[in-house]
Amino acid sequence: MLSSFSTALDFSFHLGFFKRPRLCHSQEGSISKSGNKQYKGTFIAYNNPVPKENLLISHPPVAKQDSPPPMVNALKALAEQNVATFHFPGHNRGRAAPSSLTQLIGSRPFHHDLTGFPELGGLISPEGSILDAQRLAAKLFGSSETWFLVGGTTCGIQAAIMAACSPGEFLILPRNSHISAVSAMVLSGARPKYIIPQYDFDWHIAGGVTSSQVEQAIKELEMEGQKAAAVFVTSPTYHGICSNLTEICRLCHSHGIPVIVDEAHGAHLGFHPQLPNSALQQGADLAVQSTHKVLCSLTQSSMLHVSGNIVDRERICRCLQALQSTSPSSLLLASLDAARAQLSESPDTIFNKAMESAFEAKYLIKQIRGISVLDLASFSNFPAIDPLRLTIGFSQLGLSGYEADEILSRNHGIICELIGTRSLTFAINLGTTRDHIQRLILGIEHLGATSAPIQGNKGRVEHSGCTPFADININMTPRDAFFASKKKVSIGESLGKVCGELVCPYPPAIPAMIPGEVITEKALDYLLDVRSKGAAITGASDPSLCSIVVCDV
Numbered sequence: 001m002l003s004s005f006s007t008a009l010d011f012s013f014h015l016g017f018f019k020r021p022r023l024c025h026s027q028e029g030s031i032s033k034s035g036n037k038q039y040k041g042t043f044i045a046y047n048n049p050v051p052k053e054n055l056l057i058s059h060p061p062v063a064k065q066d067s068p069p070p071m072v073n074a075l076k077a078l079a080e081q082n083v084a085t086f087h088f089p090g091h092n093r094g095r096a097a098p099s100s101l102t103q104l105i106g107s108r109p110f111h112h113d114l115t116g117f118p119e120l121g122g123l124i125s126p127e128g129s130i131l132d133a134q135r136l137a138a139k140l141f142g143s144s145e146t147w148f149l150v151g152g153t154t155c156g157i158q159a160a161i162m163a164a165c166s167p168g169e170f171l172i173l174p175r176n177s178h179i180s181a182v183s184a185m186v187l188s189g190a191r192p193k194y195i196i197p198q199y200d201f202d203w204h205i206a207g208g209v210t211s212s213q214v215e216q217a218i219k220e221l222e223m224e225g226q227k228a229a230a231v232f233v234t235s236p237t238y239h240g241i242c243s244n245l246t247e248i249c250r251l252c253h254s255h256g257i258p259v260i261v262d263e264a265h266g267a268h269l270g271f272h273p274q275l276p277n278s279a280l281q282q283g284a285d286l287a288v289q290s291t292h293k294v295l296c297s298l299t300q301s302s303m304l305h306v307s308g309n310i311v312d313r314e315r316i317c318r319c320l321q322a323l324q325s326t327s328p329s330s331l332l333l334a335s336l337d338a339a340r341a342q343l344s345e346s347p348d349t350i351f352n353k354a355m356e357s358a359f360e361a362k363y364l365i366k367q368i369r370g371i372s373v374l375d376l377a378s379f380s381n382f383p384a385i386d387p388l389r390l391t392i393g394f395s396q397l398g399l400s401g402y403e404a405d406e407i408l409s410r411n412h413g414i415i416c417e418l419i420g421t422r423s424l425t426f427a428i429n430l431g432t433t434r435d436h437i438q439r440l441i442l443g444i445e446h447l448g449a450t451s452a453p454i455q456g457n458k459g460r461v462e463h464s465g466c467t468p469f470a471d472i473n474i475n476m477t478p479r480d481a482f483f484a485s486k487k488k489v490s491i492g493e494s495l496g497k498v499c500g501e502l503v504c505p506y507p508p509a510i511p512a513m514i515p516g517e518v519i520t521e522k523a524l525d526y527l528l529d530v531r532s533k534g535a536a537i538t539g540a541s542d543p544s545l546c547s548i549v550v551c552d553v
Helices: 002-009 070-079 099-105 128-141 152-164 179-188 211-223 245-254 313-323 330-345 352-366 401-412 434-450 478-483 521-532
Strands: 145-149 170-174 191-195 228-234 259-262 286-289 302-306 389-393 423-427 486-490 504-506 536-538 547-551
Touching: 070 128, 070 330, 128 145, 128 302, 128 330, 145 152, 145 313, 145 330, 152 179, 152 228, 152 259, 152 286, 152 302, 152 313, 170 179, 170 211, 179 478, 191 211, 211 228, 211 245, 228 245, 245 259, 302 313, 352 389, 352 434, 401 423, 401 434, 504 521
Parallel strands: 170 191, 170 228, 228 259, 259 286
Antiparallel strands: 145 302, 286 302, 389 423, 486 547, 504 536
């Protein structure tokens, strides 16, 4: 029990990667050097058994801010004006809002759905309250400049890659990058130099990127007389696996190469002593964050941060002007400002409750028979897994992720973030409640009690050896393939032809085929294998995979 619990608190982090580790601010305790661990405080007493209801603690609410953030303040003032309105949008501050929607959310959101006012400013040439809000965000997150995004992190990734890469230049990136990186190569004309990430077959999960992999890719390009225009890294991954960005940035900067980080799942990093440092804190030049994922802005709202001057600021602005809407939602923009203000109220302690909930849930779930929890033992080449991302495996119970999700959803009202073929991933955030943690633990306990564990090696899932990115052969750039003439052929006829569409099974949400790549037998076998296990095929014009779009070359 003690060793199991010790593992729950030991995130196997590298001290150079993390801030100084310490217990949560609300905890007071000590760990003896002898290994007989004792803890004094609100979380867990190591030596003495503690009832589960005492492990799940309550927390006081965060104090309310004294003054509203600039975007919120400007929207409030505009909505309170007694004016005759002859401007867009057509619902006219809610007077003509569709009743079916007002019955659902009320009319107040429509009162504040305003755009084009000087008091608010705009995204093309920020001024007024939006400029003030972006400057406050830059100060909080430690960037040289920050831009608000209403097209999600997808828009930010596209702008970042377009700003760093010109047509024909090479972009080093992991093969399991988000599809927005592929669309960015179509827009920019960049040529991919792929890194193949570590893949764990027991979990069916891909890892991050190591500095040695990046170094090898740089050397291979140099041997061809080429130089990378940028290196693109996803950290943390969807499952919370963090790359050592400090090492990667140091390496890339020694070659004069900027580092772009897809930090969609890491806007919260750096805001608790036991969280990994953020991409900017580790030296990234550009970082794109989905503020809505773990922080509390509205869905679709994100931020793009720049640090230093390796990437031209003016070029970033021009790329954003080409990609962003000229009529951005003020509600989305205000939600970014409000989320920033919420975080800035208590940046060192705001995640105490969420971290404690994550510790508790992980510790208790690891005690359940037949249940496994993803940790660094499966990805020892990486310094950390985000403590607020909890991935649970059910293969020892003979259950797939789909089957476990169906039981937890139907019988316990538990909704996970990500369903995998062999696991479920749960996101713990500022809104996670004590009741929800209890429900999750009880639901998984029920699974363990009603599903007989498979004994011995029978519980180990065999794999076919197919990976989502085996045997890659690039025939055309993504841009050339995107604009090439296409035709649809049967899956049998597609072998050896150049793929004309992005085919991405979900899960694991890793593109199996990217436009410009030669279709191989291994890629087809992988697609058919994951589809038979319940994965949905996205991006393909024929999700049944009876046919595939290829380039007519």
